[in-house]
Amino acid sequence: MVRTDIEIARAARKRPIQEIGAKLGIPADALIPYGNDKAKVSAAFTGSLGGRPDGKLILVTAVNPTPAGEGKTTTTVGLGDGLARLGHRAVICIREASLGPCFGMKGGAAGGGLAQIVPMEEMNLHFTGDFHAITSAHNLLAALIDNHIYWGNALGLDSRRITWRRVMDMNDRALRDIVCSLGGVANGFPRQTGFDITVASEVMAILCLASDLADLQRRLGAIIVGYTSDRRPVTAHDLGADGAMTVLLKDAFQPNLVQTLENTPAFVHGGPFANIAHGCNSLIATRTALKLADYVVTEAGFGADLGAEKFMDIKCRIGGLSPDGVVLVATVRALKMNGGVGRAELGAEDVAAVRAGCANLGRHIENLRGFGVPVVVAINHFDGDTEAEIEAVRAYAAQYGVEAIPCTHWAEGGAGTQALARRVVDLAGESAAFSPLYPDEVPLFGKIETIARRIYRAEEVLADARIRARLQQWEEEGFGHLPVCMAKTQYSFSADPNLRGAPEGHSVPIREVRLCAGAGFVVAICGEIMTMPGLPSQPAAQAIGVNEDGQVDGLF
Template identity: 80%
Template sequence: MAHKTDIEIARAACKKPIRDIGASLGIPEAHLVPYGHDKAKVSADFIRSLGDRPNGKLILVTAVNPTPAGEGKTTTTVGLGDGLNRIGKRAAICIREASLGPCFGMKGGAAGGGFAQVVPMEEMNLHFTGDFHAITAAHNLLAAMIDNHIYWGNALEIDQRRVVWRRVMDMNDRALRDMVTSLGGVANGFPRQTGFDITVASEVMAILCLARDLDDLQRRLGDIIVGYTRDRAPVFCRDIKADGAMTVLLKEAMQPNLVQTLEHTPAFVHGGPFANIAHGCNSVVATTTALKLADYVVTEAGFGADLGAEKFMNIKCRKAGLAPAVVVIVATVRAMKMNGGVAKADLGAEDVAAVTAGCANLGRHIENMSGFGVPVVVAINHFATDTDAEIAALQAYVAHQDSTAILCRHWEKGGAGAEELARRVAEIADAGAADFTPLYPDDMPLFEKIETIAKRIYRADGVQAAPAIRDQLRAWEQAGHGNLPVCMAKTQYSFSTDPALRGAPTGFTVPLREVRLSAGAGFVVAICGEIMTMPGLPRMPAAETIGLNDLGQIEGLF
C-alpha cells in the first residue's frame, strides 16, 4: 500500500479549534488573536503577565550535517513533543516559520513530515500570519528612507559608497544579488551599487527573534548601522528616524503564533532566520512564553549542530538567559551511509561498514554538544530501508561515545513512535545534570571568538583573514562592540567551508571572506567561504510542480 504524502496527511488532520489549544496551556480566549479557526497570535499583554512563573525544561533538537538523504529534525521535534504528551507530560514545541524561497526552491516546507507534522501545513509554508511580509516591509522601509534622506540633501552626510543596508525579499532570486539603483536621471536619486538578501537573512528578522518586547524591539531597530559618513562615523537607523515606523509595522509580527501538531500538541511557530547565514533559532519571545506555560519545551535549531545549535548556545541562550536541559541530535542510517561515502542512489543496499565510517560526523557533533555541559541523546529517525544490522552499528557507535541512540518511528506512527525517546529525554531533564556554559566569554576579542568556533566546533587548523578584516574587527572593538557574540555564515553541508567534505574532516582552514556588524541584533556576522545571503533557484525548482487541483486544493507542497 502506498504511503500517504505529507500534504495528504495534513489535509486529513482533525484539528481542534485554536481556542482549545490555547486553553490546554491556560491561555484565555480573550488573549488569542485568531487568524481563522486553527491559528492565532498570543497577545503581548498575556505574555507580560507570565513574568513571575517558573520555567519548564528546555530541550534542543539538532542534527548531523544535512545530506540529500534527509535527517528529519523538525519531524523529530514534533514527534518528541507528541511523545512527551503521550507519556503524560505537559509539553509544547517551538519551531521557526518557513521561508517562501526554499518552499519554491529545493528544501520544501518546514512543518515536519509523515504523522509528525504541525498543521495547518499549507498556510504555515506559505503566507501564514504575514510575519515575513511585515519583516520585509519594515526592512525595505528603512532602505527607502536612507535613499530618500540622501536625495533630499543628505543632512547626515552619508557616504553613498558606504551604505551597508541592502534590500530584502522572501524569495530565491540570484538576479538581485548585486545591482545598481536610482538609474534614470536626477529625479530618481543618486545611482549606487547595492543588492538584495533573502528576508530570513535580514537583521530585522534577527532582531525580531531576539527582542524581549516592543520597547526592546524599537531600541534594537534604532541600533542598526545603515552606513557610514566620509570620516567613517556610523549612521544609525534612529538617525534616519525610521525605528518608530518600523516598530509599528512589526507590532503584530512580534506576537508569537500558536498552532498545533496532528496530535494537538501546542506549537509556537515564530520567526525564521536561516542557520547558515543567520542565527537559525525561533524567537526568544515564543520560547520564553512556552517555557512559562509548559513543563517541557522542545525547540530546534537549524541545519547541523555545528551551525544552528552552536548559535542557539552562544547567541540565543547567552542573550536570553536560557539553558537547555538536554540536546537531542537527530541522525539517520541513510545520512551515516552518505557520510561514509555511499552515493544517494545506492542507499537502499545494506552497508554496515559505511554506517560505521559515517558515524564520525555524528561523533564530532556529540563531542561538541557535550562540550557545552549539556547531556546528549541521539534520535535515530527510522527509514523503511534501514536494516537491523545498520541500526545496531549506529547504536553501538553512540554507546562508545557515552551516549544513547534511540530508534524513533514518529514519521510512521506519530507520538507513539517517539515514546521511548520522550521517556529518556524527560528522565535526563528531570535529573538536572546539565551545567550549561557558552563556548567563549563575552570579553574575548572578536577574531579569537571566530577562531574558537572554527577550531573547537569545526576542528579547523585556523582561520584565514585578510589584514583589512582583522582591522575592521579591531575597529568595532574600539567602538564598543567587542562583547558581542559572533554569528558564523558558512555551508551547512560540512564542518569545513567545502560542501563536498562530508564526515569529520581535518587539516583545513576556514577562509573568512567578510564580516558584517549587526549592532541591532547584537552580533557580528562572519561570512566564511562561498556562502550566499541571497540563494538562487535550482535547475528544476519545486515551484514547477506546485499548483491547485480540480478541488481547489494545493498540490506539490511537501
C-alpha cells in the same frame, strides 16, 4: 496505500485554536485568531508571565544535512507529541518557513508523515504575514536611507559606505548585486547595492531576539545603516526610522499558536536560516512556552555545528536561557552518505559505511558535550534500515556514553517516540552545567577562531588585513563583547560543502564581516556562502499549482 504528507495534513482532526490555548492556560481573550486553527498570543498576555517558573528546555539538532534527509523538524514534532502522550504538558517551538526554499528545492518546514504541525499549507505559504511585515520594515529603512540622501543628506551619509541592503523572501540570484537609482536626477543618486533573502535580514534577527516591544524598537534604532566619509556610523534611529519599523512589526512580534496532528500546542514564530543567520525561532515564543509548559521542545537549523552552536552562543546568551538536554538526530541513510555511499546505493545494507559515517555523529556529540549539556541520539527510522545498521549506530554512540534510540514517529506519530521521550525526561532531570563556548570578553577574531577550531576542527582561519582591521575598529567602537554568527555551508564541518564526515586540519576563509549592532552579533561570511540564494536548475515552483478542487498541488 501510503499517503503523502499533504494528504495526511488535510485529513487532520484539528481542534479549535481556543482549545489548544486552553491546554496551556491561555484564555480565549488572549488569542488573536487567524481563522479557526491558528492565532497570535497577545503581547499583554506574554508580558504577564514573568513571575512563573520555567519548564525544561530541550534542543533538537542534527548531524550535517545530506540529500538523504535527517528529519529534524519531524523529530521535534514527534518528541513533543511523545511527551504529551506520557502526560506531560509539552509545547513545540519551531521556525516559520521561507518562501524561497519552498519554491526552490527544500520544500516545507512543518514536519512529515504523522509528525506534522498543521495547518501545513498556510504555514509554508503566507501564514500570519510575519515575513511580509519583516520584509516591509527592512525595506522601509532602505527607502528612508535613499530618501534622506535625495533631500540633502543632512547626516552626511557616504553613499559608498552604505551597508544596508534590501531584502525579499524569495531566491533570486540576479538581485545579489545591483545598481539602483538609475534614470536621472528625479530617481536619486545611483549606487551599488544588492538584496539578501528576508531570513538573513537583521530585522528578522532582531524580531527573534527582542524581549518586548520597547526592546524591539531599541534594537531597530541601533541598526547601523552606513557611515559618513569620516567613518562615523549612522543608525536607523538617526534616520527616525525605528518608530515606523516597530509599527510594521507590532503584530508580527506576537507568537503564533498552532497544533500538531495530535493536537499538541506549537509556537511557530520567526525564521532565520542557520547557514546565513542564527537559525532559531523567536526568543519571545520560547520564553512564553517555558512559562506555560513542563517541557519545551525546540530546534535549531541544519547541523549542530551551525544551529546548535548559535542556539548556545547567541540565543541562550542573549536570552538568558539554559538548555536541559539535547536530542541529536541522525538517520542511517545520512550516516551512509557521510561514509561515502552515493544516494543511489542507500537502499543496500552497508554496515561498514554506517560505521565510517558515524565519525560525523561522534564529532557532534563531542561538540555538544562541550557546552555542558546531556545528549541523546534519536535515530530517525526509515523503512530500509536494517537491524545491523541500527545496532552499529547504537554501539558507536555508546562509546561516548550516549544512548541512541530508534524512533518511528514518521509512521506512528507520538507513539513512535515513547522511548526517546522517557530518556529526555531522565536527561532533563540531570544537573546540566551549561556554558557557552567563549566568554564575552574574547576579541571578535578570537571568537571566530574558537568556533573554527573547537567546533569545525579547523587548523586556521584565513582573513585578510581589511577584515581584521574592521573587527578591531568595531571593538574600539564598543562592539567587541558581541557573539559571532558564522555564515557557512551547512553540508560540512569545513567551508567546502563536498567535504563530508569529520574533517580536521582544514582552513576557514572569511570573505566578509557584517556588524549587526541591533541584533547584537557580528556575522562572519565564510567561503562561497550566499546571503541571497539562487534557484536550482529545476525549481520546485515549476511543479506547484492549484488543482480543480482549489487545493495546492506540488508544494510538498
